[in-house]
Amino acid sequence: MYVKGHSALRRGRQCTESDVFHVVIKTRNNHPFFNDFYLARSLVKTLMFCEEHCFCRTVAFCIMPDHVHWLVQPLNKSLSKLIYSVKKQTSSERLKWARSFYDCGIRNESQLINTARYIIANPKRAGIVASVNDYPHWDCIYVS
Template sequence: MLIASRLARTTVIVGVNLLAKLIGLTRIILFFCRSEPAREKCLGDQKDLIMKKGRYFALRKGRTSLSGQYYHLIFSVKQRRPIFTDFIRARYLVHLMHRVDMQARAITLSYVVMPDHVHWLIKLNADSVSAVVQRLKSFYTKFEGENIWNKGFNDHGIRSDESLINVARYIVANPLRAGLVDNIGEYPHWDSVWLE
């Protein structure tokens, strides 16, 4: 009975690990392998990628960073404070976006700095999406003197069948949808490589 139980458990662990490797879902492993010994078996050589000082820092389910891939990134200010209504703050953030761009980490295709969040369409060149966003946030935090950002960010990898121009239009139209302006030309904190 004990042998059958161990065999069944090992089969489940191997099956879960194989499933996770096939579809890249480390959270499946962590869900099914709750005890520390089971987690060790499940994670195997992936443990160093997933755990750091006892905390999980893996990318969210399904999130990957591929060089040459296009991403729509959204990140926001803590408590959704409208700090970017201040012209100087908003323009400095735009300057930093171009600074990250100049460091050849990402190419900025379109962006809009809203009062309490940012939409940024990039083509990733180097690093990971997380590293690019972290770099931008840390540069701005040094300017501000305090961390104003919510943890994490939302990202959407643009599929080949999606139109980059349509995503850029969605990004640029945010001030219109929010009712901040009646004409996008009146809003100063946006840009796009596709100007029509």
Template sequence: MDSSLFTHRGHALRRGRISEPGRACLLTTVTRNRSPVFLDWQPARLLVGEMRRLHDESQAWVVMPDHLHWLVQLESLPLQALMQRLKSRSAIAIDRAAGNAGNRLWQKGFHDHALRQEEDLAAVARYVVANPLRAGLVTRIGDYPHWDAIWL
């Protein structure tokens, strides 16, 4: 198969990203090789700390063992820059805490979904924080330590 098709498709996805202030976006990013880094409490909390430093008005988020779902309302920082900073800063903090250097924490890229006006933000937030239930990690969301939502 022609590899230029993949290059073109990736370029088109980036070009179609909506990064306007005030727009709510659901962001998902995955650890390298889907490694369950965030089963460990310390890396998970370091990631949460970086999320709060970058965007303290998050609508909802859940840190799963090998990925992150983050519902944000964009501010002045463009979407691409927000994710780049989160991934970079969290990788540095986690490497530093573990005494590692240069380990790549995150897979390249991320998935984003710009919410439409008719989409119910609270319903999307409930969907986000219910991920540990659907994954079978807990039977009650209150038993899972790495999530938050402004409505719940």
């Protein structure tokens, strides 16, 4: 759901390259586009592309059927521009994104680790898999 003025909260907000955010990006109308394995893998490739080209540092991500959780540190782009780039790169006739996104700044290392755990446990909590190891659309720098 888009809340009028929500994007205005981000306008003028400054962040540094050390800031990390938990971002949630929903699909349009919460449609489960990512039940399609290939659409989910396409999004994974886009997130990896952003990291490989030094736009960001990904700490963790998990692609759920109708949204993505991304624990990310923007580097050479603002958070809004980074999200816009991901949406633009992946949008197609088969995949539509909701207009807005949710983000929460991470304040310390303990919150960072707890948020990463929360993100990768999503498929298990949602009852999609019995073990996160059975889910193919996630990654975390803390798990090798």
